Amino acid sequence: MPKTGRVQAGRKQVRREASAGRGTRGHFLPGVSGNPAGRPPGAGEVAQLRAAIAEHVPAIISAMVDKAKDGDAAAARLLLERVIAPWKAAEPTTPIEGLTGTFTEQGRAVLTAVAAGQITPAQAGQLLSGLGSLARTSEIDQLAARIEALEQGAKDGSSSWTGSRMAASEADD
Numbered sequence: 074m075p076k077t078g079r080v081q082a083g084r085k086q087v088r089r090e091a092s093a094g095r096g097t098r099g100h101f102l103p104g105v106s107g108n109p110a111g112r113p114p115g116a117g118e119v120a121q122l123r124a125a126i127a128e129h130v131p132a133i134i135s136a137m138v139d140k141a142k143d144g145d146a147a148a149a150r151l152l153l154e155r156v157i158a159p160w161k162a163a164e165p166t167t168p169i170e171g172l173t174g175t176f177t178e179q180g181r182a183v184l185t186a187v188a189a190g191q192i193t194p195a196q197a198g199q200l201l202s203g204l205g206s207l208a209r210t211s212e213i214d215q216l217a218a219r220i221e222a223l224e225q226g227a228k229d230g231s232s233s234w235t236g237s238r239m240a241a242s243e244a245d246d
Contacts, residue, residue: 138152167186169182169191
């Protein structure tokens with residue numbers, strides 16, 4: 074017996090049988106093609122071109138190397154771009170003095186290092202961004218600790234905040 078699913082059409086629910094290769098909701102099942110008679114993998118123009126060139130690749134590369142050795146700059150450039158990975162800029166690490174204390178003091182130390190030429194402005198931007206993220210994380214930790222202390226004080230009935238609020242409201246009366 075074929076599986077059936079319910080498909081809502083307007084306000085009525087219509088029962089639909091699951092067709093071959095589809096689930097009860099009409100979606101194709103994993104690994105089932107929506108067009109089994111379609112073009113097979115590797116039948117496209119690019120795949121055919123690659124297959125035609127495949128046996129000649131060693132000779133083509135050899136000819137390109139010979140041209141590059143003879144001074145053909147385009148051949149040399151093509152070989153180097155395809156064979157050697159591009160260089161990535163690497164900035165040397167530089168120790169910065171004075172990265173202790175408050176976040177404000179640490180920010181000042183970074184700016185002082187830029188002014189002294191110890192680090193680049195881009196490095197300073199990254200450091201200051203990191204300090205800002207760390208400061209926000211620290212604020213969240215402090216707020217969580219304060220909330221926990223207030224909740225504990227409210228449980229005990231001895232919260233200084235609730236006590237001070239009650240004293241202030243009694244003074245207003």
